[in-house]
Amino acid sequence: MSTSERLIESTRELLWERGYVGTSPKAIQQRAGAGQGSMYHHFTGKPDLALTAIRVTAQEMRDRAEEELSAPGTAFERVSAYLRRGRDVLRGCPIGRLTQDPDVVADPALRRPVDETFAWLRDRLADVLAEGRDRGELDAALDPVATASAVVAVLQGGYVLARAAGSAEPFEQAVDGVLGLLAARVVPTPSP
Amino acid sequence: MSTSERLIESTRELLWERGYVGTSPKAIQQRAGAGQGSMYHHFTGKPDLALTAIRVTAQEMRDRAEEELSAPGTAFERVSAYLRRGRDVLRGCPIGRLTQDPDVVADPALRRPVDETFAWLRDRLADVLAEGRDRGELDAALDPVATASAVVAVLQGGYVLARAAGSAEPFEQAVDGVLGLLAARVVPTPSP
DNA sequence: GTCTATATGATGATAGAC
DNA sequence: GTCTATCATCATATAGAC
Numbered sequence: 464m465s466t467s468e469r470l471i472e473s474t475r476e477l478l479w480e481r482g483y484v485g486t487s488p489k490a491i492q493q494r495a496g497a498g499q500g501s502m503y504h505h506f507t508g509k510p511d512l513a514l515t516a517i518r519v520t521a522q523e524m525r526d527r528a529e530e531e532l533s534a535p536g537t538a539f540e541r542v543s544a545y546l547r548r549g550r551d552v553l554r555g556c557p558i559g560r561l562t563q564d565p566d567v568v569a570d571p572a573l574r575r576p577v578d579e580t581f582a583w584l585r586d587r588l589a590d591v592l593a594e595g596r597d598r599g600e601l602d603a604a605l606d607p608v609a610t611a612s613a614v615v616a617v618l619q620g621g622y623v624l625a626r627a628a629g630s631a632e633p634f635e636q637a638v639d640g641v642l643g644l645l646a647a648r649v650v651p652t653p654s655p
Numbered sequence: 656m657s658t659s660e661r662l663i664e665s666t667r668e669l670l671w672e673r674g675y676v677g678t679s680p681k682a683i684q685q686r687a688g689a690g691q692g693s694m695y696h697h698f699t700g701k702p703d704l705a706l707t708a709i710r711v712t713a714q715e716m717r718d719r720a721e722e723e724l725s726a727p728g729t730a731f732e733r734v735s736a737y738l739r740r741g742r743d744v745l746r747g748c749p750i751g752r753l754t755q756d757p758d759v760v761a762d763p764a765l766r767r768p769v770d771e772t773f774a775w776l777r778d779r780l781a782d783v784l785a786e787g788r789d790r791g792e793l794d795a796a797l798d799p800v801a802t803a804s805a806v807v808a809v810l811q812g813g814y815v816l817a818r819a820a821g822s823a824e825p826f827e828q829a830v831d832g833v834l835g836l837l838a839a840r841v842v843p844t845p846s847p
Numbered sequence: 848g849t850c851t852a853t854a855t856g857a858t859g860a861t862a863g864a865c
Numbered sequence: 866g867t868c869t870a871t872c873a874t875c876a877t878a879t880a881g882a883c
């Protein structure tokens with residue numbers, strides 16, 4: 464891995480662990496095993512490096528979600544697989560946590576990839592739900608867009624509850640809760 | 656307001672706006688109109704002041720929630736009133752945002768009031784839902800604990816989505832989504 | 848490309864006068 | 866109780882040698 468790549472990886476880790484405000488150039492350099500000169504040669508400063516790191520993490524998150532959401536199965540099965548995928552819950556969401564960073568939210572360039580990631584995710588989930596509804600798998604009265612937003616919110620809020628509790632349990636309960644509600648909207652298949 | 660109270664209020668505001676890591680003693684003092692000596696006379700340091708501030712905010716949040724959840728009405732009406740209460744969505748939740756602060760989560764004393772607040776809220780919502788189920792207002796198969804966790808998670812996640820988007824819209828959609836799912840579990844009242 | 852100075856201001860606190 | 870030094874360290878760079 465090149466010095467530039469190591470700097471990006473270090474920044475990705477630190478942004479996840481400590482956020483933008485809590486991450487110093489010095490800490491990035493130390494974790495990457497690089498000096499000050501290297502960092503300021505490859506990047507104009509902390510915002511530039513952070514933007515690069517955020518973009519990589521955002522792309523990774525989209526790719527991972529697309530895997531589950533484009534898999535075969537009913538809409539309910541795919542949403543369920545996405546929500547129940549193994550996660551290191553107590554670490555939280557590397558993109559969602561950035562929304563609590565005042566300097567990220569205040570800078571349009573830094574906020575943009577965060578915004579786009581969640582917008583894409585809600586749209587993608589809404590598509591899956593709308594498809595399930597149109598196929599007759601889900602209740603015709605289900606609102607795909609609102610439900611998709613609720614599903615993404617449960618994930619992000621689940622992380623918050625888990626970190627507050629110091630345990631993954633509230634996250635799992637919240638996922639159980641929303642899937643339980645959604646399951647009640649699944650149209651029963653006529654027996655063969 | 657005494658100097659001590661002004662210091663607490665300033666800390667509450669700054670913790671909400673910038674988090675624990677992003678809040679400096681100097682900023683607290685300036686906003687409170689107090690000198691260094693005053694702050695270190697009344698409090699042992701930043702953690703002590705933050706703990707006091709967090710406790711006040713947590714109590715305020717519980718009192719406010721209790722108002723809506725103990726109001727008259729069906730379980731669905733009370734949960735709905737709680738979720739739809741007017742909120743300054745883009746500011747986020749003053750307690751939930753602390754879960755993204757590494758120094759808060761790492762310090763058991765600071766994390767405790769955050770943990771207790773969410774534990775209380777989930778329990779209280781679960782009580783309301785269980786009561787509604789036992790009264791026959793809600794489907795007997797509804798899981799009160801899991802559903803309560805999902806409701807709180809939608810709120811916390813809604814803030815995340817709203818701050819990412821720079822708009823309250825995703826928050827409102829998420830609330831619509833979970834209430835739409837819950838409404839489908841309301842047992843129809845027999846017409847008189 | 849990487850390194851070592853060097854610089855300005857902030858951070859989080861202590862000491863002691865008033 | 867409040868104020869003004871004073872302090873060591875960190876944050877975020879820039880300059881210039883190698």
